Amino acid sequence: MGNADLRTLAALSEVSFEEVAGSVVAVDAHNWLYRYLTTTVKWTSSEKYTTDAGEEVANLVGIVQGLPKFFEHDLTPVFVFDGGVTEMKDDEVAKRREQREKAEERLEAAREAGDAVEAARMEARTQRLTETIQDTSRELLSLLDVPVVEAPAEGEAQASYMARKGDADYVGSEDYDTLLFGAPYTLRQLTSKGNPELMDLDATLDRHDITYEQLVDIAMLCGTDFNEGITGIGPKTAVKVVKEHGDLWSVLEARGDTIPNADRVREFFLDPPVTDDYGYDTHIDPDVAAAREFVTETWEVDPEEVRRGFERIEESVTQTGLDRWT
């Protein structure tokens, strides 16, 4: 499984919010929202965040509660959304990924069958991010004047690209894939209470004395979201054989192994679909009244659920201004 394997390879260090204050973070919106959706629903009844029409709106609560974390630490978030589904539909790679995720979810749901609480949690997990969730999230962010970027395909790839270009100081994501998309610095655990965790691409490469391309090759041998790894190869041996043979192709040839669509997957990491067509103002001037109305009236969220969040947004924004780069 790619995630755990990549973690063992990555150069991670704990940083303080003070150290990263004043920077721009390109947040993988899907990843960030997904995290809130699953954790928020986890310890409360999902009924609470569902409108009469049956629309799930826990994402709105998540945004209101999550944004202050950025503002209070003088971080400017830029939310990067995944690209259109239509474009992805034709993509074999994306299809493969979707199938794999679906399978995992079914497996998990089946495993947890019998436990009502867990079943509900799994249900929330399986629905992924619906159109409504994406749209209402965009609208709320817009009311709060938080910059949004539309990625042509993977939000992670776009966010990583922006960080590589220097348009963002960090990528914000819990995923380790950002390393494979070439993100120089990734901040993890921006939502939880403790300090953020910094993942450093160059330090990762130095640690193993490998190139960026070799890191991608190593990850592919272990398995990524887009391909099954080679059985019997974990992070240790992957590093060993890639350094031994130079690149993925030589390793596969030497072992007589094969990875389906290897060239496409590799290319997808090294040169993913991204766009330069974005721009944002880091001066954030939220219309809290409009945002509150949108959340509590249009979407019928209990005002008490978001009261503190909005208060914190008002306080943090008026105090720091967040207008350094106007």
Place this chain on the structure above:
DNA sequence: CTAAAAGA
């Protein structure tokens, strides 16, 4: 995600 089993 952690811990224990299996495999090399």
Place this chain on the structure above:
DNA sequence: TCTTTTAGG
């Protein structure tokens, strides 16, 4: 003994 895989909370 070290690495990978699988099971379980």
